[in-house]
Structure formats: C-alpha cells, structure tokens
Amino acid sequence: MTWKLLHDKVKHQLDFIYADVDLPMPTEELATSLIQTIGLEASDLDKPPTPHSNYWDEEDIIMITYGDSIIEGDERPLVTLNRFLHRYCKNTINKVHILPFFPYSSDDGFSVIDYSSVNESLGNWDDIEAIAKDYGLMTDLVINHCSARSAWFSNFIKGEGPGSDFFFTADPTDDLSMVTRPRISPLLRETETANGTQYVWCTFSHDQVDFDFRNPKVLLAFIEIIKLYIDKGAKLFRLDAVAFLWKIVGTNCINLDQTHEVIRLIRTLIEHVDPSIIIITETNIPNRENLTYFGNANEAHSIYNFSLPPLLVNTLVSGDCKYLKNWMMSMPPAQNGTTYFNFIASHDGIGLRPAEGLLSDDEISDFVHTMQHFGGKISWRASEGGQQKPYEINITLFDALQGTIKGPDKWQVDRFICAHAIMLGMEGIPGIYVHSLLGTSNDYEKVANTGQNRSINRRRWDLSELEPLLDSPYSQHHKVLTRLSQLIRVRKAQPAFHPNATQFTLQLGNQIFGYWRQSLDRKQSIFCVSNISDEEQTVLMSDINLIGTDNWLDLVSRQEISLSSAFLQLKPYQTMWLSNQDFE
Template identity: 40%
Template sequence: MQHPIRYNPEPDYNRPLLQLSEDDRDRLLHYLTLLYGETVAAETLPALERQLRVHYAYKHPETVERDRAFDPKERFTEQDVILITYGDVLQSQDRTPLRTLADFLNTIPTFKDIINTLHILPFFPSSSDRGFAVINFGAVDPQLGSWKDIEVLGKNFQLMFDGVFNHISASSQTFQEFLNGNPRFQEMFITYGAPDGLTPEERETLVRPRTSDVLTRFQSMNGSVWVWTTFSADQVDLNFGNPEVMLRIVTTLLRYVRYGANLIRLDAVTYLWKQPGTRCASLVQTHAIVKVFRRILGIVAPHAALITETNVPHTENVSYFGDGSDEAQMVYNFALPPLVLYTFYREDTSDLTEWAQSLDYPSPTTTFFNILDTHDGIGLMGVREILSKDKIDFMVQRARQHGAFISYRTIQGGQEEPYEINTTWFSALNLDDALEDLSHQVQRYVASRSIALVLRGVPGIYFHGLIGTCNDVASVIKTKVKRDMNRQTLQDAELLTALRDRHSQPAQVVQRLGQLLSIRRQYRAFHPNGDQQVFSLSPKIFAVLRRSPNGDQHILCLTNVTDAEVPIAIPMTDLGITDTQWYDLVGHSGWTTDGQKLTGSLHPYAVTWLIPFGELERMVEETYS
C-alpha cells in the first residue's frame, strides 16, 4: 500500500516554477488545435500552462521526488483490488456515511486484507441520478460527510474519484447563471432556439443510451431555450466546444488529484463532444480531450491515472487506450460481465474463451478494469459485436426469470433495444426459490466471479457483489428507478452481525471470495503485465495460464462453469512446463502428472489454481532466506 500523496495547503511560489518541455507544449497545442483551431488554441495554451504551474506549486517536495521516480509499469500490480461503492452504502446513527464506511472497512480484517483501492461513486452535492447530476464539483455532499472523511479513507486506501465531466446538474449555479442571462455562461451549454434546431436526420444518426428527447426546454431570461441533455432533463451537457469549459474541467481534474485521487474515472466520456450529423459518440475530438487530460497528468501528476467508462461495443471501448501511451491507463472491460453471465447460463465457455484469446494489451502501462457488476447493471453494449442477437435475447430472457429488470435505449430508426440488465450479480446467477443449498449457490457465484480475478487486468468488485446481496425489488417499486435493484443502503450494525454469522449469505460469500482475493494478491503471476494463455480445453471449463512479468511463476486457473463434475486432461506440451507435481492454492491439494498430461477432476463450479510445486518451493525459500 502506497502512502497518501502529499500536497501543500497553499501553493509555494518560492520554489522554481514548472517549466513545460517543448514536446509537452507541442502536444498540448496539437490537441487544442484539433479542438478549437490554431488561433483559439494559441490563446488557450497559456491559460492551461498557468493551471499546471499552480498545481505544481501545491506539490510537497516529497511528492515531486516521488513522481520523478515513479515507474508507470508498476502503477498496477497483483496487489490491486478495487472496491466500488456509494458513499452512503452503509448507515449508522452517530456518524456520517463516509465515516461509517471507513470504520467498517477498518473493522473487518478480511476487507483490509483484500482491498487496497476504493472507488467512491460521486460524493458531490447532486440533484438526481444517485450522484451523477453534480451541483458542485468541488464540494462533498454534507449528507455523506466532508473532505475530512475522504482524507480518512485515503489513509488506508488508494482512491478513485468520478470525473462527471459530460454534464452538470440543472440546479447548479453554472446553469442557473446561464438561465439568468449572464453573458459569461451563454456558451457553456449546447442550445437551440427551437426543438427542430436538431433535424430529424441528425436525431436519427445520434447514438445515446436513453429513450428520452435529447433536447430539453428551459425558460431563461432571454426566453425559451432547448438545451442538449444526453442523459436526462436534469443533466445538462457541458459544451467542450468552448475552451473555457475545458479550462474549468482541468481545474476540477487537478483539484481531485490534490484531494487524494489516484484514479480519475471519466464518466460517460463517450459523449463529451457533440457534432450534429454524426453519432456524437467517441468522436476524434473526444479522444483529443482524453489525450489532453492524460498529457496534463503525465506532466504534473504521473502517479494519477485515467480510467474511461465507455459502455460501447468492445472495439470502440478499447480505442480509449489510444496508442497505449496517450489516453486512458485503464479501460472498463464491459464485454466481460455479459459474457460471463451467458457462459454460466449456457454452461458453455466457448464464446468467452474465444473472446479472451483475442484480447490485446497495447502496452505495459495500460490494462483492463475487470468488473462483473457495478452500480448500474450488466451492460449489453460491450457484447454487441461478440454475441449474436439471439444469444443476447436468450440472456435477457433468462435474467428476467431470475427477477431482473431490463433497461432500453433508442437506436437508429427510433426503435428500442435492450441496453442493460438491472440485477445484483448474486440474483443473476441464482434463483430466489431454487431448491438448492446456500453453499451450492455461493459456490456457483464465486466460480463466476473467479473469471474476473484470473484474467489479465485489475479486478473491481461492487460492494453488493462482495457481500452477495440479492435483488432489492422493494426499492425499485418505491423509486421507479430500475437501477435501484442493486443500490440498497444497509445499516452497518446489521451487516456486521450478518458477517459474524458464518452461516449467513454475506459471511459465506465474503469468506470464499475473500480467499481467492487473498491468494491472488500474493502471486506475481497475477500481475497485470504478466502474460496469459487461454486454453480451449472443454466447453465446460474456462482455463487460463497466468505468467509473472519475468516468467518465473505460473498459475493455471481452471473454473468449472457447470453443475456437474468434469474430468480434465491437459497436455504438458501445451503448458510448456515440465514439472510433474502441482499444488492447488485454492483447494490445498496436490496434483501429479504422468509426464504427458496433467489430469484431474473438477467438482461442480470448482475453482482450481495450480502452481508448479517447484516454483512454490522456490518462492517459500526466497521468502525465508
């Protein structure tokens, strides 16, 4: 665990000012020119340089030296596990929700041992969308706590903040100034004088994840105005075509870094740039904005990384890696959740295996964020190019049988298609009324989650996924928001009691999942830069061989995705390893080869992680030498 990055409370201008290299200045000017043209770019660059100098002046000398020695290839390691959570997921009578969360995570030893990074979903003052309609980018919602509470969390965990930069709340001071006719704010938003300002042809070409009208009518001092709202009438899109918007967002980005963010999640970054007549999704200008952010952090905060949240088809999603050095260091692996769900519904790994074999990692400084569940649901866009429509429809119908809701989006021609399955991951895998032992359901659940732990990348687990929560239908009935199926708030005392009861569902899930996470963090074979080889052993088995970056450690990960016992036989020539004795790190048992094949049997939903015994012995000797 790294110590928190230190910043001074005020900028120190007694030290030499930051001097940008010629290359950094040229690249920033290039991106700004692509966005705004030569003249405006030349006018904007000095303001951007000033922001970087201010941030640099805040840096503690210790941080300056630490950044200078920073190795981007070791930004992410096998130690990294990210817990995704709302700031108010836990409630108590005498503490703020954020302080309650901090106390809870420090109370349960298992959590401290398996988690090193917290993604706290938007904790800013907000008017809707569970925090994603931000009123004030620079404040903590007083109903959640304070910046002091964030600081406390940052003492024991690395932190991920949300950069909700695509839009702002209609209740924000910025938008209210626009409505009040303040000339300084008139170009902050994308507006039309009439609803037909956006033609039918332009509307049909538009890609967005909602079925509501993209233009929302507001009454301003200057009369009726129709404003671009990608997500909802309360979330007003910012106009990045105005360089002043870019500068304001850069100020916010750097403020988050000073307040403790090691990772900045670029929410809904797909839609940052609007150009009517195009898809208005993942445009060249959008990528240029991400490159500006990446270059800025590389100059003044190389320890801080970008992660892009782009719930789009896989090919488009991975484009946010850029060339491996100029855009996001981490990208959400949105194809993974629906592929794993489909795999367990069909009890067939064929599609998952074929896709995993095709994964490309563009550089040793980039990797995937491997998630199965999030605060939203199980997005389907990531598999549009991977699974056929029939397979997606099957998955949607099967999820419905498990009690899920389905969210839709408008596609070209005005039709609707499934966009997201709204469910908890536990309920997606297990029927509420199934005649099964809880231990069997937990075994199936943990087996599914193991896929995200063995694939190359950094695993992320949503809070309700870590404790195995079931669907919260009552909240959906109350709020009429389908995504609330997976957003239940809990009393910390009740959860603590449940976790202390080893027979309870949360306790069983945390114990079994915690075991895998604990093992994973001990072995360099799971390093994000370690190679992986995915095997097509059997449609019933997902098999991947992980290798440490320097090649001295191997772990063969096997997951049975079926409700039946499955025999396996792996040719040793395929593994490229001559050891005849192997050890199962999960099951604590030995496996022996006949010199030709590694053979054994996996019980229903078994998770087996095999390491050559010679490598394990060497690791033990090195530890105690």
C-alpha cells in the same frame, strides 16, 4: 521535460481539439492557463514522466461503493465506510472507488450540483482524506454533464455569471437522427432563458445537462476540479460517460476524435503533476470502440472491460463458455503503461451494448429472459431508426447467478465464487462491487420507492443489521465474504497475476474455461481452470500440459497435483489455480 516542451505539447493538443472552433483566446494563452491551473511550475518539470510505466501490480484490488452503501445511526456514512473497510477489508482491498460523493439532484450522484464540495449527508473532505490516507482513492469526474439544479445552469438560464455559456444547445430542426443515445428520453430540453428559448442537449436525462467543450472555459473549469481532487488525495480518476463529451451536429456524437484528444490532454497534464495517478475511462460501448481509449498508451491508463460482465454471466447461466473464450482470444494484451479494469458487477446494471457482435441477438434475448426470470429488470435504449433495444439488465450479481437457463438451483454461492475466481485471475486490475463482496440480493423495496430499475442493486445496509449476518457462518453474506476474501488474498500474493503478466487462452472444451498466466520474470506459471457447468467435469492433464519437472499446487484448495494422474476432476463451478510456485 522543460516548461517549453510541455507548453508546446499542450498547445499542439489544443490546436487539434479546437481546429474548427473560433476561440476567444490564442491556444498559446490557453495552454499557459491550463498548465498553471493544474498547479505546475517550471521547477516541477525537471523529471519528465517515464512512458510505459506500470503503476500497479497483483496486490491492487478496487472496491466500488457508494459513500452511504453502509450506514450506522447518526454517524457520517463516510466514517462508517472507513470503519467497515478496516474491519472487513484490511487484508484484501487496497483501493476504493467512492461513487460520486458530491451534492446531486438525481441518478444517485451522477447529476452533480457542486463539484467542489462533499455531500453533507455523507460527510466532509476530512472524511474523504481519511480514507485516501489508507486506501488508493478513486473518484469520479462526471465530465459530460451536470445537474440542471447547479449554479452553472442557473446562470445559463439567467444569461450571466460563471456557467452561463457552459452548455451545449441545438435546434429541433437539426438532423439528430444519427445521435447515439443510452436512453429513450427526448434528447433536447426546451428551456426558457434570458436569451430566449434554448434547446439544451441532454444525453442522459433532462436533469443532466451536457457541457459544451467547444468553450475552453469548460475545459479550464474541469482542470481546476481535477486539481482539487488531487489535493484531496485522489489517485485514480474515473472519466464518467466520457465517450459523449464532444458533439457535432450531423454525426453520432460519440467517440469523436476531439473526445479522444481531450482525454490525451488531461493525461498530459495529470502525469506531469503525479505520473502514478491513473485515468480510467468509463465507456459502455461495443468492445472494438472501447479498446480505442487506450490510444497509443497516451490516453486512458485503464479501460473498463465492459464486455466481461455480460459474457461471464451468460457463460455461467448457459453452461457454455465458447463466447467468453472467443472474446478472450480476440483481446489484445495491454501494453506496458496500460491495463484492463475487470469487473462483473457495479452500481449500474449488466450492460448489453458491449456484448453486441459477441453474442447473437438470440443469445442476448435468451440471456435477458433468464435474468428476468431471476427477478431482473430491463432498461432500454433507442437504437437507430427509433427501435427500442435492451441496454442493460438491472439485477444483483448474486441473484443473477442463482441458477441456469433451466432455473434456480443449489449452486448459487459456488457459481458466484466461480465468477469471481475467473475475473480475479485475468489480465488486468480487478474491481469488486461492495454488494458482491457482501452477497446482497435484489432490493425490490428500493425499486418501488425510487421507481428506478438500477436501485435493485443499490441497497443501503445498516451496519448493525449487516454485522451479525457477516459474522454468522450460516448466512450467504458470511459465506460470500469469507470465500471471496480468501481468493483475493491468494491472488494478491502471486506475481503471475500481475495485471500485465502474460495471458494465454486454453482450449478445454465448452464446459471448462481456462487460461494460463506467466509472471513478468517468467518464473511463475498459473493455469486457471474453471468448471462453468452444473455437472462434474474431467480435464485431461495432457490438455493442460503441466511441465513435468515442476511441482504443482492448486492455490485455491491447497492440494498438491500429482503429475502421475491422467486427469483432473472438477466439481460443478470449481476453480483451480494450478501453480508451479506458491507465494502465499
């Protein structure tokens, strides 16, 4: 692609984004500035990016962690994290999502004060680059809002300097009744400025002030930030809360066409710098809306599979997989050049909006009550009409799976491993939260100290306390890490677990959840079969339909499967990965 072709494409995207905005500069000039800001020159454009390329494979496993989830003494936490990765994750994890590691004022990093520096309490850019040297680095682009304590917002209050015109304001008399909110706090923040009283838009909290992307200087600032992160080693970008980026008063201000086009523009610029850099959109919204962020393989490379956590956890505590099965059958296969990002636990809670339309209101209510019984907290949102609805469940995944709707039982570890076995085999790239890898329980003390429900799943481990637990064969932490590591190593060796390998949902009743994967070269088949109940289950061999000319092996237990048997017996929460080839 020549400079002119790229310039014309960027200009066309800008013409769409700013069609209803009176710009202070022509889009031709803005396109040139954006291309130069990302660091592209004409000599960089000899070879255009190849469309529909998969820059991932079955070996990709992403660990999600805070920079200080594991600490030791006075050592910089990012240095401690790097040591932990090399000791405990060397043969399992190859990519690391370090949650916002910038100076911040609230929301555990997602209220960024300064996008260009590393939080001194965590370390420095050298520490980030050291991790990026050995692991694919995923970094957050907190693009919807920043901290009210940022220099940009201070300049907004003063009415001069960089950032003085970066923020979205509205009038309290505007019709804001349709605005979709993930919080119940007031939307507008009354702020006294040098230009009089302003009402600043705050989608999340009054410490998180929303940007006004109608101002092209905001877009230019973020392209400059992206360039910095690429220079520091970032290979994956997580666009945080991006669904709320563009606002138009009188609309719901979510998933607007301009938002999608901004993502496509960012994709255009990034893929010309390095086509292997992956954009992941974080859009905690109903499933049908979430899928639109793939675009036509020209928007996000990957989207968070937000419906998976509530559906999978509900499946395992209810002992019934019909909702999970129906959802999986409805999911379109991701075309080449795109893939799902699968996860079942994160630094946030188990989101319930992505379950809307998939679980009934009664099912969601029963699910919420079960999680509360297991020590979970509930965060609420304001729905249309002002009614409060549960937005997410705050609980560690390990404690969420301590039992069923009947109460806690002895199957906690097995149920927990079953959840991950299901997720690890699915189409897409797996993401595993550090506290899932460690089998961490609810942190009630941190909730009491912070007053924030999400703190329940954000424990900060002291490495000197954690290491003896990980090394003791009797601790839940050792059992979880050992069994998860084994599953991950098996998964990474199987071509049929490529994120874009064929997937087909099996019909094995409501207590057995199963699906079939086939490698891209069609040489390997894996039947993934899980007992999601607390009772032993029988699966008829004829229902799985294994090919009689092949030899079959359960990759998990390493046991050969006799085709002369009429059925398989699965213990409670047992998973089998039945394969015609073994690549381990």
